[in-house]
Amino acid sequence: MSIVVLKLPNVKRKTEVRPKECRYCEGITFQRWGQVNKPVKDIRVRNVKVYRYRCCRCKRTFRYYPEGNTKADQTERLQLFAVLLWTLGLSHRASSLILSGLKVTLSHITIWRDVQREAEQVKKRNHWKPVRVLGLDGANVLGWGEKQSVLVAVDLGTGEPIALGYINEYDPQVVRRWLAPLVQRHGITVIVTDDLSSYKIVAEKLQLGHQVCQFHVRRWVGKALQELQETIPKEWLWVLEEIRQLIKILPPDGSRTLYTLWKQLPGRHSKRNQARLALEQLRDLLLRLSQDWHRYCTFQSEPEVPWTNNSTEQVIGRMKMRARTVRGYKSWSGMQSGLLLAGTCTT
């Protein structure tokens, strides 16, 4: 589990350890200045002993909390436990119910805040992280808007999401504006995507290596070939078989082979306003595959690059599991945090 919740933080009932330095000045010697029994919310501890100290230098007093405690009502352990329940798929209300079974009263609003706080931590941790290979995919996890979708950026080295955008992934300008700062900050050199044309344009403009997910390619090429099987003249069926073999084996010189095939086919006969003939469709397919071939084979020369975008799809799957709850959030920033955290959590 990557949000480091496998080990919940320790909570101590008291500590005899003295503070090392004053909260207000540079003082390092203190007098004990009384104690309080502080009731806390936790899955095991009900209250903790907190000493007050007085700084010998500036004479101000402050509370010094035992490990796992802060001035908040909840212990650090309970905060993370609540977040864990939520990321595992429970709603805020259901998480609140489970906690009440452990005799802890925590409102769903508090759990929402805990989730937001944890997401901020994840964002901070990831902000400057080096990422070499980035998976990108649009997801309609929120169920609204057709033009805009949640664009999910995943570090394919670790499988963790590093950023989410709410943008139109079909518009190369928009994608580029959103992606450029990430490329800069993380040092990204290769992106892995499906074969939407906007990603091809962006990869070229930002001078990034590009791997097109081969699951996607096999799916749409397979479908196209199946249709052509029924429609093209029989004497050209062997070309379809050639394409199938090439896609299966992905030879490095596939682009040239496809181009040679393209040249063997008769040129365009239909007029501009007419539907293209089946043979012309085959010709277009050959050209497109030939032009994009290098984007299919990046993984062969770069061992860190996967040949599919499967890891990104897994992150999106986890986000979808949480999206129903997140949709209730009022702002995109709240939703973004919730989704980011949901996508981060792998069990």
Ligand SMILES: [Zn+2]
């Ligand atoms: Zn002081």
